[in-house]
Amino acid sequence: MKKFKYIILFVCIAAGITACRKLNIPPKNIIQDPDVFGSTGGVQAYMARLYSELPIEDFRYSPDMGLNFFWIIKPTPATTGEALSRDQGGSSSENFGDWHWDVWGGNYTTIHDCDYFIQTLPTYAKNYTQAQVNGWLGEAYFVRAMTYFALVKRFGGVPIVNKVLNYTPGSDVADLKVPRSSEKAVWDQVASDLDLAITNLPEANADYGDGSRANKFAAAAFKSRAMLYAGSVAKYNKITLFDNDHNQVCGLQASDAAGYFQKAYDAAKMLDGKYSLYLAQWSATDKNAQYQNFVNLFSDPASKENIFVREYQYPNSVHGYDAYNVPRQLMGPNGYSSEVNPTLDFVEKFDGLPKNADGTLKTLDASGHYLLYSNTMDIFANAEPRLRASVILPGDVFKGQNIEIRRGIYTGSAAGGISPLLPAGSKSQYPTANLVVSSTAGQTAYKLPDGTLMNPAGLSGVFTGDQTCAISGFSVRKWLNPNLATSQVLENNETQTWIEMRYAEVLLNKAEAAAELVSLGQTGSINTADPFTIVNQIRSRAGADLLVGAGDATIDVVRNERRKELAFENKTYWDLRRWRIFDKEQNGTIYRVLMPFYSADAGKYFFDQRTDERNNVYNYDTRWYYEQIPGGAISKSSNLIQNPGY
Amino acid sequence: MAVGVASSCNKTDNYAAPSSTITGSTVDEGTGQTLQTEIGGGGTRVKLLETSYSANPVPLYFQSKQDGTFNNTKVFPATYKISVEGPFVPLVQTDNTGTVVSDSSQTIVLKDQATLKFKVQPYLRVEWVGKPVINADKSVTVQVKVTRGTNIPAYQLDVTNINLYVSNTQYDGQNNYDPRYSTLTSYGGSTGTALLGQTITITTTGGALPLQDAYFRVGARINAGLNQYNYTTTASVSF
DSSP: OHHHHHHHHHHHHHHTOOOOSOOOSOOTTSOOHHHHHTSHHHHHHHHHHHHHHOOOOOTTOBTTTBSSOSOOOSOTHHHHTSEEOTTOOSOOOOOOSSTTOOHHHHHHHHHHHHHHHHHHGGGGGGGSOHHHHHHHHHHHHHHHHHHHHHHHHHHSSOOOOOSOOOOOTTSOOGGGSOOOOOHHHHHHHHHHHHHHHHHHSOSSOSSOOSSSSOOHHHHHHHHHHHHHHHHHHHHHOOOOEEOTTOOEEEOOOGGGHHHHHHHHHHHHHTTTTTSOOOOTTOOTTOHHHHHHHHHHTTTOTTOTTEEEEEOOBTTTBOBOHHHHHSOGGGOOTTOOOOOOEEOHHHHTTSSSSOBOTTSSBOOBOTTSOBOOBSSGGGGGTTOOHHHHHHEEOTTOEETTEEOOOOOEEEOSOOTTOOOOSSOTTOOSOOOSTTEEOOSSSSOOOEEOTTSOEEOSSBTTBOOSSOOSSOTTSOEEOTTOOTTSOGGGOOTTOBOOOEEEEEHHHHHHHHHHHHHHHHHTTOOTTSOTTHHHHHHHHHHHHHTOOOOOSGGGOOHHHHHHHHHHHTTTTTOHHHHHHHTTOHHHHSEEEOOEEEEEEEETTTTEEEEEEEEOTTOOOEEOOGGGGSOOOOHHHHHHOTTOOOOTTO | OHHHHHHHHOOOOOSOOOOEEEEEEEEETTTOSBOOOOSSTTSOEEEEEETTTOSSOOOEEEEOOTTSEEEEEEEOSSEEEEEEESSBSOSEEEOTTSOEEEEOOEEEEOSSEEEEEEEEOBSEEEEEOSOOEEOTTSOEEEEEEEEESOOOGGGOOOEEEEEEEEESSSOOBTTBOOTTTOEEEEOOTTTTGGGTTSEEEEEOSSSSOOSSOEEEEEEEEESOTTOOOEEOOOEEEOO
16 A cells, blocks of 8 residues: 555656646535535534424324334324224334434434534624524524434433544544433423524524424424323333442432423413414314314315424325325225224224113114114214214225125024124134135125125225225225325325314313323412313314213323324324333234124115124334334434343 | 555454343242243343442343243453342342441352352242133133242332233233233222132133133332332143
8 A cells, every 4th residue: 555655646747737836725515614604505404304394293203113204104102092904913113223213322313413503503693693693503403402302202211412422543432432311311401492482583484384383382392292291101101220339310300200201291381372282173053164174274274273293295204194195996006005994992992873771883683683774984973073074984985985895795684683703802813604705806786686796895995915905894084085096096196284282282282281290299389170171172073972070181181182183193192102001002902893794685784793803913112112212223222222132 | 545445453452242141030038939030121120230330330131031030141350249129129129318237248259150049038929829720611710829039118009900911922921911801900999909828719701711821920029129020930721
C-alpha cells in the first residue's frame, strides 16, 4: 500500500498537480446545516423526515412486520382476540431484529434527529419569528416524546440520550455506551418532553392545521395516553428488574400509580371544549343515521374528533388496507382479502344481540334446537349501530352487495327442530353427514327441495380448504373505503387517512384515569362523575344501551367501552399489555366463531357457535410485557442489560 | 495489492472450540426428585456469568431438559457464576429496591467438566395419584395432587391454573398439547388454592381419544415470576 502512495505522490508531482489550496470551501454535494436550518423550506423537509419516522402503529404496522411495512398479513387485531386471520396462528410478541424492523437503531435515529434539531435550530433563530422557532421546537420535543414512549412501552427503561453523541475517531467509546435508565425516568422523560411540546406549540399548527402535524392539544392528548400507560404499569405490573446500581429498569413502584393517573386525567382535561365527538350525520332516533355517522367518522377530513392523523398520498406514501381486508367477494386483483375476521367473543361485547344468561349469543331455543331465521341479518336486526360500522355481519350490505357468509347447507330433516351439529364445547370437525360444504370459491351448486340452486358456501365463505374468506363468520368493516372500485383494491394503492388520536380516546383516557383514581381513593382533584358521563357520551353516539347508575361505570366497564370504541385501531394490543391481562385472556384460549348454515328442509338459516375450527391456541407469554432487547443492540453496547426471561 | 489481499486472508481462527462440559440437575429440595419443567423458553434454564471475563458480563443461558437435568458440552473453560431460573423460588432474591438479599448461585472454575446440583423450592408440587385410566368411552381420567413446594409467604400465591395436557409425544406441556382433548382450567380468587392437598380428578375433553399412544402431563401454576408451570412426570397409555 505504501508503495502505491508514493507512486500517486510521484505522479502528482510529476504531472504538476497541486493540492487544492482552499480546504475550507463547503462541499457542494453535501447538504449543510445552513441549507436545512436557514430556510422554512429546509425546516419543512426536516419536519417531513421527523414525522415520517414517528413511531405510530398505523395502516403499515403489524407486530410481526413492525412499522412502516407494506405487507400486513398478520394484522394486529389477530393477535388481540378482536379477530382471526388465516396467517396468524396464535399469540405473538413483536418481531424485532428481522431485516425489516430495526426497533432499537431506528428509534434512536429518530431521537438523534430530534436532539440535533433542538440543538441546532436556535443558532438560526434570527431567520424566523419567535413563534415559528417555538412551534418547531415544540414539534421536535413532541416527536422525541413519542419515540421514548414507543421504546418504554416495549422495553421498560431505555437509555435516555438528550444530546447528540459525537464519536471522535480514536477515542474511547465507553461514554457512548449509555446504560438503561430506570423505567420511571423514561416515563418522566416522556412527560417532560410533552410538557415542553405543550408549552411551545400553538393551538393550531402554523404550517399544517389539518391534524397531520402536532399542536398543543395533540401533545396533551398523547400525554394522557402515555401517563395512563405508566399508571397502569405502576398498578398492574409484576415483573421487576434492577441493574447493579439499583435502577429499576423494569417496573414502577405501586405508589407511583396515582401520580401518573392524575397526570393522564389533567392532560386529557386540557382538551375540554377544543375537540368534540363526530356527530355530523348522527340522529338520536335513527339507528341507520348512527351507523352512517360512525362509518363516516373515519373518512371525513372535517371531523372535529381528529386530533392527530397520518396522511397518505399516492404514489409517495401508500398502504394496502382495503386490499388485505375487503370481504372475499370484493377481492381485488392482487388476490388478497379477509385478513381481519372479527371473533364472536368480540362481537358479543356489543349491545342489541339476543344473549344467553352467560352473555353468549343466543342461537338455540328453549328445547335446545337451533333458532331459525329467514335471513342471516335477522339475528342482528337490533344490533348496536357501532357494531355494524365496525364489523361486516353476515348478510349486511357493503359496496352495494350483500356480503354472503355461509358455512354450508344442512340437508337433514328440520322436523321437530334441528339439534346442534356438535356437542357444546366440542373442538372437533363438523360431521360430514347431512352437510354440504365447499372447499374453495369454485363451488358446485346444490339443488334445494324446491328445485332452485344454491351454492353450499357464501360468496365470502366459509370455505373448508381456502382460508381466504370470513373464517370467523364475520369480516372487518372499520376503515374500509366504500367508494374504492374493486379494480383499485390493490396493495400499495390506498391512501385513506389513519387517525392515530381521536377525541373519543382522550375522553376514554380521562374516564379510565378517573376510575383508577377512584379505586385508589384519590378523588381530590377529579370529577368522580366522569367515568359515568363519558361512557354514556360514547355509548350515545354509538347507539348503544346507556348506563343507568353512576356506580355502573367501573374500571372494567370503561375498559370494555374502550375495546369496542377503538377496536381495529391497533390500540387494544397496547391496552391488553398495560392492563397486564393479555396472559389471562390468552391462556390456552381458542377464540369463538359464528357459522351460519342454511337448512334446505326448513328453508331457513341457523347459526352454530363454536371454537375456531383450526384449533389455533392463544397463549400469551408473560415475558412479552417487556420485549426482548435486540441482541445486536447489546452486542454494540454491553451496558444494556436484557429484560427478564430472554 | 494482490499480495496484500492474500496476506490478510491467511489468518485462521486458531482459538480452540469450546469443549468443556457443564452437567447437572435442578432438584426439588422437598422430595429430592429432579424438578419437572417445560422444554423450550417456558421452562427451567441455566444462567452462566463468566466472571473471569468481566465483573459485569452479559449472561449466557442454556435450557434444561424436561426432566430437570441439564447438559452442555460446548462451554469454554473459565470461571462461572451459575444459577438456574424457572418455576421455583428464585436462587437470587432481591428486595424492592434491587438489593440482593440472598444468592444461592454456585461459582465454579470450569476446566473439563463440572457437575452441579441446585436444590430449589418449586412454587407447586404436582404429583400423580395412581395411573391414568381409560374410560368406557375411550376418554382418559387422571388423578393428581397439587401441594405447595415452599413455605415462603411471598410465593404462596393463589393457584391460577391446573391443566391436563394431552399430546401424542412425551414432550407434553403448555407449549405443546392437543387442544381437542386437553382439559384446561383457570381459577379465580382462592378457588384453585382450595384444591391444594386434595386428590383432583381430571378427564380429557372432547370424547374418545384417537386410538394411538397418548401422553399425559398435568401442569399447575401461580402468578409469580414469569408465570411458568410446574409439572408432573409424563404418563402414557396405549390403546
